[in-house]
Amino acid sequence: MAVADAEVAVLIVGGGPVGLTARALLERWGVRSLLVEKHGELSPFPRARLVNVRSMEIYRSLGLTDGITAAAFAPEYGRVRFRDAMRDPDFATAAMVGVNAPVPESPVIGALTSQDRLEPTLLAAAGGPMRFGVELVGLIEGENGEGTEGEGEGAGGGEEGGSVVAVLLDRRSGEESRVRARYVLAADGANSTVRQRLDIGTTGPGAMAAFTTVVFDADLGLWCAQRPAGVYFTTHGLFAPLYPEGGWAWFVPTPDDPAHTDWSGLVSHALGPGADVRVDVVRVQHWTMNAFVAERFRHGRALLAGDAAHAIPITGGLGMNTGIADVHNLCWKLAGVLHGWAGPGLLDTYGTERLPVAHRTLSQAVANTQLMLDVRNRRSEQLRSGAAAPPDQLELPWSEQYFAQLGLVLGVAYDSGAVLTDGSAPPDPPGTDTGAGAGTDYVPTARPGHRMPHLWLTQSRSTLDAFGEWFTLLTPDPAHWEQQKAIAPWPLRVEALPPEHLGLCGIGPQGALLIRPDGHVGARWRDRPPGDSALQHALAGLTGVTAAARGVRGRG
Template sequence: MADAEVAVLIVGGGPVGLTARALLQRWGVRALLVEKHRELSPFPRSRLVNVRSMEIYRQLGLAARITADAFAPEYGRIRFRDTLCDRDFATAAMIGVNAPVPESPVTGVVTSQDRLEPTLLAAADTRVRFGVELIDLAEETDSVVALLADHQRGDETRVRARYVLAADGANSSVRQLLGIDTTGPGAMGGFTTVVFDADLDRWCAHQPAGVYFTAHGLFAPLYPERGWAWFVPTPEDAARADWPDLLSRAISPSAEVQADVLRVQHWVMNAFVAERFRHGRILLAGDAAHAVPIVGGLGMNAGIADVHNLCWKLAGVLHGWAEPGLLESYETERQPVAHLTLRQAVANTQLLLQVQNRRREQRRTGEAVPVNVELPWSERYFAQLDLVLGVTYHSNAVLTDDSTRPEPSDTGTDHIPTAEPGRRMSHLWLTPNRSTLDAFGEWFTLLTPDPTHWEQQSTAPWPLHIEALPDEHTDLCGLRPYGALLIRPDGHIGARWRHRPSSDATLRHALTAISGSATRDSSAPDGTSHC
């Protein structure tokens, strides 16, 4: 017998697990989160909350708080230097972070993971157990029994959960217990993060940046009020390394810099995608499902998008208005995104190394070193807006129409908003201060220039809100005066009707098909598949 029962057991207390907890609470789902460490991580780790993640946090009412704790927009820039104390030889903006973009009502921010996590922890009041490790799982017909060990107290408990959401990192215990393999390069090398305090204002205050790439490692300011981190390949004899001395010489071989080392953490940069994101009632998210190199800040944000995709589906199944088959769409939709994200992160890494290698070769050969080095990418390269805003889902939870799908750009850079089914619904202003994205929540949303007609259709038991779409947006959405867009709770378009539907059951049939409650028939008279 289990000691407790919960609807969802979340394994892992990082940003992905904490975001899932907040989302599930909004959906009225009782969850328990367990984290093997005894407290939130004191290390900065991820450094960027991108535009799409901030849209999700806006939906949760957290965006303003996260922005208040983050760096000012001018820190949304990367700078290349020979040493931290030298002048820039190249620089590039982080588009969507350094300033607003028309594609979204929010702006991404530079902030440290240890500054973000307390905000996410406070965003829900469902139970959290720190210092508790999942050590075994037993799948049953209608539940999963997890064996949890509290090492400090020396006891073990069993929890029965309807579903388990594993967000326990790249070395996921859950993934290993399930025997799920991974594909990709794997471990890409050992790295060390050195957290330190130093007065570097005379070199950096007048040229702020979220990241400084140097020939001696990557430097990043941690918090608006203080603190720095140095990321560097781990030396062979790391246990005997004189970190204060190494750090001082990395900052500048010539300038006298007093640096106070506070913490040192060794870690492995991984690059892989799990072969499966689901095993029965157990689902993988975040780094447990896909680990990507840190360059470009894609990893944590991809995990946040994972749980945004997954949690409404779990809620629908648990509340009874969706069938368990809906959960199959999670892997179908998110695994291709994970592979695309991994390819982009590897490309980012190679391009950054190319910049430093070119500079190093110039200095080694003694040739005249130019004042500036031309970057091997456009100014918009690190925007990656199409990668984070232009994802198109293809699954049974999307009803296709006769759209012509644009091919994604090789770099995921230039984002062209469309109202194609499967795409994230574009940001459009419904009123001067209210975006289309603000209309989405714990419900399906129908956007239409003709709410009266659609309000007559029966949609129980699905949660549905109907919103009037201003006339100036109908052409952008590919709609005629009586058409409509059906938006899923994760903000992706589930169905589109360009014209007035031929049946009063159209909307009900669409919700039935998207929620997995019935097999979709492309020849159905309601016209939900081909509009």
Template sequence: MAVQNFDMPLANVDTEVLIVGGGPVGLTARALLERWGVRVLLVEKHRRLSPFPRSRLVNVRSMEIFRQLGLATRITAAAFAPEYGRIRFRDTLYDRDFATAAMVGINAPVPESPVLGVVTSQDRLEPTLLAAADAPVRFGVELIDLTEETDSVVALLVDRDNGDETRVRARYVLAADGANSTVRQLRGIDTMGPGALGGVTTVVFDADLNRWCARQPAGVYFTAHGSFLPLYPEGGWAWFAPTPEDPARADWPGLVSRALGPSAEVRAEVLRVQHWVMNAFVAERLHHGRILLAGDAAHAIPIIGGLGMNAGVADAHNLCWKLAGVLHGWAGPSLLETYETERHPVADRTLRQAVANTQLLLQVQNRRRDQLQGAEAAPDRIELPWSEEYFAQLGLVLGVAYDSDAVLNDDGTPPEPPDSGTDYVPTAEPGHRMPHLWLRPNSSTLDTFGERFTLLTPDPARWERQAIAAAPWPLGVEALPREHIDFCDLRPHGALLVRPDGHIAARWRDHPPSDAALHHALTAITGSTSP
């Protein structure tokens, strides 16, 4: 990590992409764009990375993306062991579980992916993402105005320490500046959805809770008095609860200790307190001229189910190769329009799923409250209103299907999006994420994507000739073992064209229909004017 870059003077800076916001989404975009050779500047109004745990779950799809960036092993090493991939419901933290459920893809490997998601804290994840690239970052620098010009955007920035103002000219602006996005507000982009759901307080504290938790680990313990979350493998806790009416006068150590339960006899040592608003909305637009929204700026997702940050990482993964293509000249500007076409429906479905998750959680808590208030003794267990597929989200995580000009469907029929996130059925239909298939020991199909288009074919020699003629697009050819051709609905000379983000862009079931088939397909997919 080139620390000297972080303090570079901003006077008269030109860059290809200005990223506004230094959370996981902005930092992921910075790393992806640097891999593509794009000049990037990231600015973050806060003076340092957040010290709060915030997002807690890195799901399977995000870990696949981080595996492409070479970060998965490092992230896993700082995270909890797989047995923490579970939620537990208790009346108080010291009571027994009255319900529990596994986080699928977190608590144990799934055959649909070569990686395992993890429970970790955002303040552990962000330093790893920051160190993943050398592109310059400026903390304590706030965006205060934007002016769109014909071929660029001029951003007015202010240094929050000394008040100095600077103008930065960028070809594009990627707004990853959170639910209260300044960029979104400056462009007048409205939002759709319930909006603010209520105030929440996060209390980070130290306490010895091993006697109730060590033998029954979990990523989250839901209780009637708030949610308790272990923060790091070596210790530390967080308590999430509704913000009280007068938070400035609150006795936070006392509140946490009482929330633990009268029999706990534990005094919490409070370290940090953060008040925030849980939002639920999707921006009306994700693309405004040369400005693109990602992460919470594009969609604020309630925290139940851990979908929000992961949806933002997927935004960046979808967008960055498209930005690189336009900036490097092998894609037309129309390719960027497919970002909104593809990701806006996903944001809508993700918001609906998170709201459903919240309703499911309330069902459990309300049912338990009714039991405790009944005349008879409450049972030790209650049946959960969902399957073991933690809040029914695996299909939403891995089953995303895109329908846009950047996908050539076999017969003109758009891919079917999942009705819900419950089930994931791997498929090699265009528009879908290319399924994980082992090409050879320890090498997945997913390992062949990231910085180029990829042709997966059982007949590489035949397609190599097409690939050589496919300039200027970055393209590689990978042999697909014949044991997988039936699953991919290919014949011995067929091929799948997979985009850099791992989604299938086109499929030829048999040999190429013409010598220019691949060239024509890439021209159409990327909106290119190349001959």
């Protein structure tokens, strides 16, 4: 095998929100990880700006919500406004549901905050090693350190003792080192080095357009203080406040000669005629809006997450949040395989479960983008032709519920070997198309595969607070099910479910729900099953543990 300078259970490549979240999740599971980031520091650019309600649920389980909201905008900023120019009145507005106000479907509320405010909180959430300025430049996968192990979704992914050697380059010193890891988690962005080295293709539109983000300081309170929003769409580009104490970003298609562009002049012009405001440009970043999904999320011991797995257009704030949900799905499975209470085949369910979510999310984001462009182009044409209608008489191409994406965010359902179906019919999810209104409505259900609904166990404790680094059995009959709890090797807790929730959960007074560590229902018993091995069989089935392996629990 290739000689390595160090060994680690999981090597995380990429120090953005997805990689940092994975680092925190794995540390909670007791899994040793090393995170490497090719840039010399955390990103100084705002980039992603919305932490949606599902991501905040995940961060609630990590104890991070207070730190995130402390640096975030007030909820009333959770709104989108449409204007001809920043100095003009709104001709349309829509709420970001789950961000602008609490929703009964969750114990938390989403947060509007810039990525450069989020990342330090995530970095501080774990104490494991992180190396800035270090780039992955090679992968040697296979028992003998030669070539790659197979080509399929689960190829070479779980043999006992197997590993992959990563070749790392310190970009400051020029020195190379090698790290042996049981698994590599690639969260290294849309231009993922890991994905390219493994020759994993992508599907989708690809590069959609070149954009520029201009970060600037200006006093826009005259036009915005009484009409707060997280995003202002105008015919001259998209404006967004960056921090509660000040700062703005302007998103615009990249001009033909960006190196010689008067950015301060362009921003001033975009604010609208007569807008006598001083604009101080702080920094400028050029980037490409991509739209694709990787053909597979796993190759041998390498697993893709976040933008490395799926690049989602920014409209709707879905990209980063989808990546956070990726690693929430993946990290408990990695922990199970590494600790010995899950079989290696469990990792195959990661792609099976998350690929359909990525495709649906991409379709929704592309639809969002097209609608935004349609609004802007339609209004621009009206203004050019002199036929612009008054703002209150404009016909919009979507309903008020268009931005209510709880169905897409909370309604995710998985169908894989890590879910034991109970024969029940799925609920009829409204808005399953990819046009306006898709994914707007969320129907809470405890059907296996779905996110367990938020229900209050006590006055201040949600069902979601019962989930963590263990499986959870929710039942109105905990005394009986506790008798089955002492079964190795799975981490398991039994929680009492108040009787008033039985109807929504679809169980009787002696039934139970088995919840996976990521909060999705793994199995459901409507009534007490015959015999005393139902729970053991269910855990073995959804984790892929053979009878011979039960009772053996290792550490990663």
